[in-house]
Amino acid sequence: MKHLVLMIAGLCGIATANAQINLGKGYLSGSFETNTIYYLNDSKIGSEPTDHFGSNNYLKLDYTLGRFSAGIQADAYLPALLGYELGERPGANHFYLSSKYIQWADTNFEVLVGDIFDQFGNGLVFRSYEDRQLGINTGVEGIRGIYRFGNYVSVKGLYGRPRLYTKYADSWVRGANVNVSLTDIFAMDNVLLTLEGSYLNRHEALDKDAMRDFAALGLTGPDLNLYSGGINFNWKNLFFRGEYAGKGKDLPTAVAEKAVNGRAVLGEIGYSRKGLGVSGTFRMLDNMGTLISLYETGTGNVLNYLPAITRQYTYMLANLNPYQVNVEGELGGQIDVSYRLRNREDRYRYWIFHGNLSNFYTLRREQSQTGNRELLWLDMNFDVERQWNRKWKTTFLFSFQEWNPHHGFKHRTYVSNIFVADVTYKIDHKKSIRAELQYLLSDEYEGDWVAGLVEFGLAPHWSFYISDMYNKDLTKTNYYNGGFSYTKNRTRIQISYGRNRAGYICSGGVCRYSPAYTGCNIAITSSF
Amino acid sequence: MKNLFSLLCCVMVYCGATAQSLPNVRVENADGEVISTSSLTGSKPLIISYWSIACKPCLQELNAINDQLEEWREKADFDVVAVSIDDVRLRATAKARAAAMDWDFICLFDINQSLKRAMNVSQTPQSFVVDTAGNIVFSHSGYTPGSEQLLIDKVIEISKKE
Numbered sequence: 198m199k200h201l202v203l204m205i206a207g208l209c210g211i212a213t214a215n216a217q218i219n220l221g222k223g224y225l226s227g228s229f230e231t232n233t234i235y236y237l238n239d240s241k242i243g244s245e246p247t248d249h250f251g252s253n254n255y256l257k258l259d260y261t262l263g264r265f266s267a268g269i270q271a272d273a274y275l276p277a278l279l280g281y282e283l284g285e286r287p288g289a290n291h292f293y294l295s296s297k298y299i300q301w302a303d304t305n306f307e308v309l310v311g312d313i314f315d316q317f318g319n320g321l322v323f324r325s326y327e328d329r330q331l332g333i334n335t336g337v338e339g340i341r342g343i344y345r346f347g348n349y350v351s352v353k354g355l356y357g358r359p360r361l362y363t364k365y366a367d368s369w370v371r372g373a374n375v376n377v378s379l380t381d382i383f384a385m386d387n388v389l390l391t392l393e394g395s396y397l398n399r400h401e402a403l404d405k406d407a408m409r410d411f412a413a414l415g416l417t418g419p420d421l422n423l424y425s426g427g428i429n430f431n432w433k434n435l436f437f438r439g440e441y442a443g444k445g446k447d448l449p450t451a452v453a454e455k456a457v458n459g460r461a462v463l464g465e466i467g468y469s470r471k472g473l474g475v476s477g478t479f480r481m482l483d484n485m486g487t488l489i490s491l492y493e494t495g496t497g498n499v500l501n502y503l504p505a506i507t508r509q510y511t512y513m514l515a516n517l518n519p520y521q522v523n524v525e526g527e528l529g530g531q532i533d534v535s536y537r538l539r540n541r542e543d544r545y546r547y548w549i550f551h552g553n554l555s556n557f558y559t560l561r562r563e564q565s566q567t568g569n570r571e572l573l574w575l576d577m578n579f580d581v582e583r584q585w586n587r588k589w590k591t592t593f594l595f596s597f598q599e600w601n602p603h604h605g606f607k608h609r610t611y612v613s614n615i616f617v618a619d620v621t622y623k624i625d626h627k628k629s630i631r632a633e634l635q636y637l638l639s640d641e642y643e644g645d646w647v648a649g650l651v652e653f654g655l656a657p658h659w660s661f662y663i664s665d666m667y668n669k670d671l672t673k674t675n676y677y678n679g680g681f682s683y684t685k686n687r688t689r690i691q692i693s694y695g696r697n698r699a700g701y702i703c704s705g706g707v708c709r710y711s712p713a714y715t716g717c718n719i720a721i722t723s724s725f
Numbered sequence: 726m727k728n729l730f731s732l733l734c735c736v737m738v739y740c741g742a743t744a745q746s747l748p749n750v751r752v753e754n755a756d757g758e759v760i761s762t763s764s765l766t767g768s769k770p771l772i773i774s775y776w777s778i779a780c781k782p783c784l785q786e787l788n789a790i791n792d793q794l795e796e797w798r799e800k801a802d803f804d805v806v807a808v809s810i811d812d813v814r815l816r817a818t819a820k821a822r823a824a825a826m827d828w829d830f831i832c833l834f835d836i837n838q839s840l841k842r843a844m845n846v847s848q849t850p851q852s853f854v855v856d857t858a859g860n861i862v863f864s865h866s867g868y869t870p871g872s873e874q875l876l877i878d879k880v881i882e883i884s885k886k887e
Contacts, residue, residue, distance in 0.1 A: 226745040228845035257845060261748065302749070316837045319813045326837065329847075389757045431757035436820065465817040474821030504814040509779040533818045535825035544792050549826075553818075584792075621870070629870035656871030682867060689848070689866040722866060724845040725745070 223262035228724035230255045230329065234278055239715035241674060242696060246714065251278035255295075255329060264303055270296040272334075272363075280702070280711035281332040282495045283362040290363035296327075296336050307343040312336035313355055317374040317395035320502030321442035321461045321485065322423040325359060330702065331709050333497040335489065336360050337370060348381040359489045362497055366490040367405065370500065372397035372423075389431035393440075397423045399500060401491055411491065414448060415456030421447050423487065423501070438465040442485065449486035449524055451494040459484040461503070464530075472537045478506050479530035483560055486524030496709045505708075506531055507555040508576060512617045513648050513666050514637040515596050519701055520574040521708050523604055526560030527573060549582040559605035571605035574598075580617075592619040602642070611641040629654040633664075644670025658684055666698070674698075680718070688723040745861045747773075747853075748843035752808070755823065755832040762840060765831065766859040770803045770883055772876050773853040775846055778815045778822065782868040783850040789873045791828050797877045801884040805830040810841050810849065854879040 233252040238245045252275040259268035272295040277284025298311025314336050316324035327334040339357015346352075356371040372395065379390040399421040403411040427440030444459040460483045467476035487500040505522045508531065533553045540546035557573040565571045578596035585591070594617040599610050614637070621631040630653050637646040650664035663679040680693025699713035749763040765771060772790065776783035787807055790797075794805070807830040811819040816836055823832045835841055844853070844861075854863040854876055863879040865872065 224745055226845050228847050230847045255847075259843070259845065261746070266748075314837065314839070314842065320837075324837070327842075429757055434824075436757060436817075438817075463813070467817050467821045469821050469824030472825060472827050474823070474825030476817040476821035478817050502813065504812070506814055509815065511779060511781040531818075533821060535822050537825050537827050539827065544795065584788075623870055626874070627871045654869030654871070656869040657865070657875050660867070660869045684865070684867040684869075684872075687851075687864040687866050722847040724847060724851075724864070724866075 223260060225258065225260050226725060227256070227258040228722070229257075230720075230722045232278065232329075232718070232720045234714070234716045234718045236279065236714050236716040239696060239713075242699075242713040242715065244712070244714045246279060248276060251276060251284075253278050253281065253329070253332075265299075265301055267299045268297065269294055274363075277332070279714055280709065282497060282709065283332045286362055286495075288364075293363055295334055295360070295363075305345045305347070307341075309341045310339075312338050312360070313341045313357060315341065315353075315355065316502065317353075317372065317397065318393050318425050318427045318442070319438070319440050319463050321440055321463060322395050322425045322444070322487075322501055323370070323372060323397045324500075324502035326502070331496060332362075334360050334362075335497065335499065338365055339370075348378055350378070351376040359500065361489050361493055362495070366401075366493065366498075368399055368401035368490050370397060370399050387433065389429065391429045393425075393427040393429065395423075395425045395442075397500075399423075399487070399489075403491070406492060409492065411448075411456075414454065415446060416448070416491075417446070421445055421487070434468055434470045436465070436467045436469075439463065444485065444487065447484075447487065448491060449484040451488060451498065453525075457484045459487070461485040472539070474535045475533070477530060477532045480506055481528045481560065482522070482524055483526055484524070505574075507557075507574060508533070508553045508578060510596075512594065512615075512619075512633065512635055513650075513664070514635040514646050515578075515594070515598075515615050515617065517637065517646065517700070518598070518600055518611070518613065518642075519708060520555075520557065520576075520600060521604075521701065523557070523559065523564075523573055526564050527557050528560050528570075529555070529557030529574070531555035543586075545584060545587045547584050550579070551582070552579040554578075565605050565608065567608045569608070571601060571608060572599065572610055573601050573605050575600075588623045590621040593617070594619070612639060613642075614638040627656045629656070643668055643672065660684075664695075687725060689721070691718075691720045693718045693720075745844075747771075747855050747859045747861060748840070750835075750840040750843050752840050753834040753836065755820065755834075760833075762833075763859070765804070765806060766855060767857060770801070770857060770880050771806050771853075771855040772803060772880060773806045773808060773855060775808045775810060775841060775849045775851045777809060777811050777849060778819050780849045784826075785870065786850050786852065786868040786873055787828060787830070788826065789870065790876070791826070791830070793873070793877075794829055797880075800877070801881045803880045803884070806833060807831070808833045808835050808840060810835050810838050812836055812838075852876055854883070856883050 231254045236246040236249045254273040257270040273292045296312035300309040314325050325335045325337045337357040337359045341355040343353045353374040358365045358369050374395045377392045402419050423444040425442035430437040440463045442461045446456040462481045464479040489498050489500050505520045507520045510516045536550045538548040555576045559571045562568050576598045580594035582592045596615040598613045601610050617635045619633045623629045633650040635648040646668050648666040652662040654660045661681040666676040668674050676696045676698050678695030682691040694717045696715040701708040702711045751759050754760050809819040850868040852865050853861050856862050
């Protein structure tokens with residue numbers, strides 16, 4: 198720990214020294230984040246952690262001088278918070294440089310050496326990204342070059358090895374992405390039309406572990422090839438985006454028993470004008486899951502990005518049983534409609550109507566023991582937001598959710614009806630109070646739930662809240678929480694205490710399992 | 726814990742020692758075109774606010790700014806840039822929602838969070854005020870109703886200087 202502080206102080210010192218000696222017009226920027234929990238024993242939820250302390254910390258520094266930039270990110274897990282897969286892996290590092298880079302970016306030319314965060318197309322074949330809430334960092338350590346032939350054609354190439362939790366995987370990826378703007382080539386007016394193509398190769402030796410016989414599973418060589426082609430169209434109020442992706446024989450999950458080819462289709466269509474927005478997203482996945490390493494497991498061992506395409510809620514009970522994507526085979530999508538009706542004479546009076554439908558089925562009949570294509574997820578929901586005047590705002594939400602706990606293997610679904618009322622009252626220009634009341638009605642699984650929240654805001658610095666979530670039928674357990682936050686410019690400190698339910702924590706449609714715990718949490722974010 | 730606080734203090738000490746410019750990153754606009762963020766600066770101060778579909782306080786902040794926009798623009802001339810960090814999961818929804826909200830903003834879609842990363846945004850909501858020279862002169866993290874006033878106060882302050 199002493200070394201950690203010294204090292205980071207040293208890094209800051211070097212960086213600041215550069216800024217102070219004024220290397221041209223260079224500047225330093227950075228951010229710091231800590232999420233630290235002291236865990237308490239709580240027999241009611243069966244939580245008796247052996248280590249009562251967990252702390253995830255991130256320090257990121259960037260230096261920019263004209264077209265040149267460089268940066269580092271140091272991660273410290275002291276140890277990792279409960280439920281973070283990276284802390285549970287054997288030989289996991291507690292403190293390491295999770296990314297570093299040097300980049301030169303000209304108008305038409307860019308080169309980056311270091312850890313690359315990028316995606317090809319819609320991420321069906323490749324995406325490297327960081328999500329601290331999930332403990333995922335799949336940045337590729339290597340080199341990336343981009344060249345743009347005016348606005349007509351853009352070509353990108355990269356080569357490197359992806360990060361797998363606290364270390365790098367022993368697999369290598371190389372790929373290219375080409376983007377062609379037909380709008381610019383044919384000088385089209387008012388229409389945006391681009392074509393995109395991607396290729397990615399993953400190379401990993403199949404003989405690293407004598408206990409694993411990949412040949413018996415159908416893998417014939419160390420190379421996997423993925424490819425995709427897409428179109429992006431925008432005309433007046435309409436937009437459309439489509440992509441087809443395919444891949445060679447591969448194990449789509451860490452527990453797959455047979456190598457198979459994979460394919461995926463993604464389509465997005467939308468119409469928008471002032472006050473109205475309609476969008477639809479459709480996706481088919483057929484064994485498109487792609488691992489960074491065939492030898493490893495975990496949520497972070499993913500080379501492409503296949504999130505759940507469903508509505509993401511901000512209310513506790515509506516997020517209780519989130520949909521998890523079925524990469525082996527699913528077919529479905531979502532439709533979303535928003536409409537805003539504003540009073541012509543008073544900007545502070547308006548209605549917002551919003552409806553959403555998301556629905557997913559298994560792709561193939563053989564995915565289920567029934568021999569039928571089974572429902573994986575259905576969510577029909579709507580919400581109405583009413584801003585009455587400068588002081589009052591109310592929101593009402595209803596969601597009907599039906600989900601299959603066996604990922605379609607059995608013909609069995611659970612149904613939940615969720616009701617939410619949300620009221621905000623602005624006492625004066627600094628003080629406000631917000632209250633939520635939620636009810637989940639269900640005859641299945643854990644039965645009924647009720648939840649409430651009260652939040653008091655004292656702008657611009659303070660916010661206080663208390664909440665409780667109670668299972669009425671099965672566990673009869675209260676999940677209480679309370680805390681406050683203080684914000685000063687770019688620094689925010691939040692201290693809270695509470696009991697947390699075991700379940701899936703989702704971010705961007707990707708989920709990780711978190712065990713139940715009771716504890717005191719301090720979270721600080723700061724940037725400069 | 727003691728060392729953790731030392732580490733934090735270390736970072737804080739350096740916070741005041743530097744100034745940041747708006748990084749030049751290529752992102753998509755509401756028409757689907759890829760633009761460079763450097764093209765946004767030069768004529769007017771900017772309020773840049775990050776949001777996502779699943780971030781309730783972000784939407785609260787942007788709606789509060791939009792409600793007061795006419796009154797604010799009587800005091801200073803500026804643009805509001807709303808940066809969505811929704812990825813492929815909710816990108817189409819975010820695009821349609823931005824139009825439905827009737828925001829009088831420049832809407833950007835930072836699909837792989839390149840701009841978010843370059844501006845060192847750890848959590849949303851996070852808002853910035855950028856002057857006409859492209860310098861980030863103010864930033865605020867989180868949102869409580871009323872805290873949007875800090876943004877316009879800063880815009881008015883720099884408009885007077887410029």
